[in-house]
Amino acid sequence: MELYQLxxxxxxxxxxxxxxxxxxxxxxxxxxINAVDEKIGSYITVLGDEALKRAKKVQERIDKGEVKSxxxxxPMALKDNICTENVKTTCASKMLDNFIPPYDATVSKKxxxxxxxxxxxxxxxxxxxxxxxxxxxxxxxxxxxxLDRVPGGSSGGSAAAVAAGMAGFALGSDTGGSIRxxxxxxxxxxMKPTYGVVSRFGLIAFASSMDQIGPLTKxxxxxxxxxxxxxxxxxxxxxxxxxxxxDYSKALINDVKGFKIGIPKEYIDNEANxxxxxxxxxxxxxxxxxxxxxxEFSLPLTCYAVPAYYIISSAEASSNLxxxxxxxxxxxxxxxxxxxxxxMKTRSEGFGVEVKRRILLGTYxxxxxxxxxxxxxxxxxRTLIKxxxxxxxxxxxxxxxxxxxxTAYKIGEKKEKPLEMYLGDIYTVSVNIAGLPALTIPCGFxxxxxxxxxxxxxxxxDESTLLRVAYTFEQNTEFHKIRARI
Amino acid sequence: MKVTKETIEHVANLARLNLSEEEKEKLIHDMENxxxxxxxxxxxxxxxxxPTDHVIPIKNVxxxxxxxxxxxxxxxxxxxxxxxxxxxxxxxxxx
Numbered sequence: 001m002e003l004y005q006l007x008x009x010x011x012x013x014x015x016x017x018x019x020x021x022x023x024x025x026x027x028x029x030x031x032x033i034n035a036v037d038e039k040i041g042s043y044i045t046v047l048g049d050e051a052l053k054r055a056k057k058v059q060e061r062i063d064k065g066e067v068k069s070x071x072x073x074x075p076m077a078l079k080d081n082i083c084t085e086n087v088k089t090t091c092a093s094k095m096l097d098n099f100i101p102p103y104d105a106t107v108s109k110k111x112x113x114x115x116x117x118x119x120x121x122x123x124x125x126x127x128x129x130x131x132x133x134x135x136x137x138x139x140x141x142x143x144x145x146x147l148d149r150v151p152g153g154s155s156g157g158s159a160a161a162v163a164a165g166m167a168g169f170a171l172g173s174d175t176g177g178s179i180r181x182x183x184x185x186x187x188x189x190x191m192k193p194t195y196g197v198v199s200r201f202g203l204i205a206f207a208s209s210m211d212q213i214g215p216l217t218k219x220x221x222x223x224x225x226x227x228x229x230x231x232x233x234x235x236x237x238x239x240x241x242x243x244x245x246x247d248y249s250k251a252l253i254n255d256v257k258g259f260k261i262g263i264p265k266e267y268i269d270n271e272a273n274x275x276x277x278x279x280x281x282x283x284x285x286x287x288x289x290x291x292x293x294x295x296e297f298s299l300p301l302t303c304y305a306v307p308a309y310y311i312i313s314s315a316e317a318s319s320n321l322x323x324x325x326x327x328x329x330x331x332x333x334x335x336x337x338x339x340x341x342x343x344m345k346t347r348s349e350g351f352g353v354e355v356k357r358r359i360l361l362g363t364y365x366x367x368x369x370x371x372x373x374x375x376x377x378x379x380x381x382r383t384l385i386k387x388x389x390x391x392x393x394x395x396x397x398x399x400x401x402x403x404x405x406x407t408a409y410k411i412g413e414k415k416e417k418p419l420e421m422y423l424g425d426i427y428t429v430s431v432n433i434a435g436l437p438a439l440t441i442p443c444g445f446x447x448x449x450x451x452x453x454x455x456x457x458x459x460x461x462d463e464s465t466l467l468r469v470a471y472t473f474e475q476n477t478e479f480h481k482i483r484a485r486i
Numbered sequence: 487m488k489v490t491k492e493t494i495e496h497v498a499n500l501a502r503l504n505l506s507e508e509e510k511e512k513l514i515h516d517m518e519n520x521x522x523x524x525x526x527x528x529x530x531x532x533x534x535x536x537p538t539d540h541v542i543p544i545k546n547v548x549x550x551x552x553x554x555x556x557x558x559x560x561x562x563x564x565x566x567x568x569x570x571x572x573x574x575x576x577x578x579x580x581x
Binding site: 098099100102103195196209235238239241301303304306307308310311318322325326327328329330331332336338339340342343344345347348351353356357359360361363364367374376377378379380381382383384386418419422433434435 | 493494496497498500501502503504505509513516517519520521523524525526527528529530532535536537538539540541542544547549557561562564565566567568574576577578579
């Protein structure tokens with residue numbers, strides 16, 4: 001096995017036992033990027049020499065016995081909406097094509113403090129708006145399992161990079177499924193933590209009441225290790241949760257006896273893709289055999305989540321993206337007559353079509369005469385959806401279902417059909433609306449040998465139970481060991 | 487919900503976006519589809535329901551009023567499309 005194929009905990013183990021150096025490891029993953037990223041297109045920016053220099057420094061610290069972190073020397077990459085000081089951060093938009101952040105996001109800083117090695121910045125849908133990574137200003141990212149298919153999105157670069165061994169792990173962001181759905185399409189593990197658990201300081205805002213950063217990893221153990229590094233209260237984010245954070249690696253227990261697990265009927269009532277449904281029901285069988293109580297129940301508001309989500313997220317986006325005016329940073333139109341013309345031309349030339357569509361939708365929903373009908377209504381439905389989950393969690397420890405209605409679809413298949421693309425978010429958006437934690441793990445393959453992802457949804461701040469159930473499933477199955485052949 | 491060209495033009499102006507005729511045509515179609523779908527929410531009676539802006543209780547976060555390190559001016563200006571004498575440069579706005 002090549003070094004780049006290893007999980008983070010395997011890499012960490014070899015580093016600790018002095019079998020390999022951080023430099024060799026970084027070189028192996030960089031070579032892998034050079035060999036395959038031309039075909040996949042997961043990176044917007046690759047840091048070659050800088051990464052090796054950093055690895056050398058980390059190795060010196062390891063040799064002196066100065067580092068303890070299980071992430072020391074681990075090569076990783078960040079979605080390109082996470083600010084990195086002096087490293088270009090584009091949000092995959094023409095608007096930020098030349099943007100060099102003057103500061104680090106809290107998560108970037110936290111990962112540097114753990115002595116990780118940043119390899120580069122990953123492709124995404126422009127401003128994280130999309131579900132296929134086809135909305136990037138730069139390029140389309142391809143799915144490592146089938147290069148004619150999308151990797152999912154918006155964290156498609158992150159999922160594809162981890163799946164193809166081009167990063168030990170990656171961070172993505174999830175506003176309506178943007179970590180969990182690409183994890184599902186690329187056969188990796190992806191977690192959206194509880195709202196407030198990971199600082200959003202330095203994450204370029206899309207929909208602030210739902211955005212959350214999370215890890216994409218090769219297995220559940222890695223997910224717990226990365227979560228330990230990135231969670232925690234941050235005074236720089238006023239929505240950061242000031243709670244006691246557990247050691248997530250303590251949740252890696254191979255036992256689900258007596259756990260109560262619910263499957264929302266509405267999540268498997270999927271005539272369009274019987275293979276996804278079967279994979280989820282097979283998981284239910286496996287968990288039952290391991291001693292869990294699994295039953296179906298109803299989440300009747302499921303079909304209202306997508307419309308509510310697109311109103312709320314677009315409204316927040318239209319407000320958040322008003323900052324791109326061509327004055328303080330980012331793109332500025334070359335020719336203009338006055339200040340208003342500068343704003344109009346800058347924004348019209350700098351934003352891509354999907355971003356414009358969402359800004360218009362959000363502006364519409366917030367505009368005089370429509371505010372109550374759309375925005376307020378969506379926030380009221382948000383209350384109902386939140387209560388629906390609250391009730392479910394009085395009965396169940398964890399909910400399971402698919403992460404997406406289908407496996408990865410063909411590039412171009414949905415690009416011109418925005419509503420159809422939005423409907424693909426049906427199983428993920430409720431989680432963001434309610435601020436819950438959720439985790440996707442690989443749980444099967446369809447007849448095209450494309451990965452199917454299982455989504456586990458938990459109570460607020462109960463990432464540990466999600467990790468425990470996922471870990472138990474993983475320890476008793478082989479899906480996480482099967483890698484994309486590329 | 488019928489989306490007209492006037493609606494699109496009005497909203498685009500509020501959002502400070504110029505749209506070409508071609509873009510307008512496409513957006514009228516897309517927005518009408520999407521907004522009609524959003525009208526599905528009207529199936530739910532929410533007259534008695536309190537809206538949720540934020541899932542977690544949001545309160546003002548206070549801190550002591552003390553002088554902390556700030557970023558140097560040059561760093562804050564490094565991404566400016568145009569700057570002059572340590573300031574962001576914009577077209578003339580007052581006569």
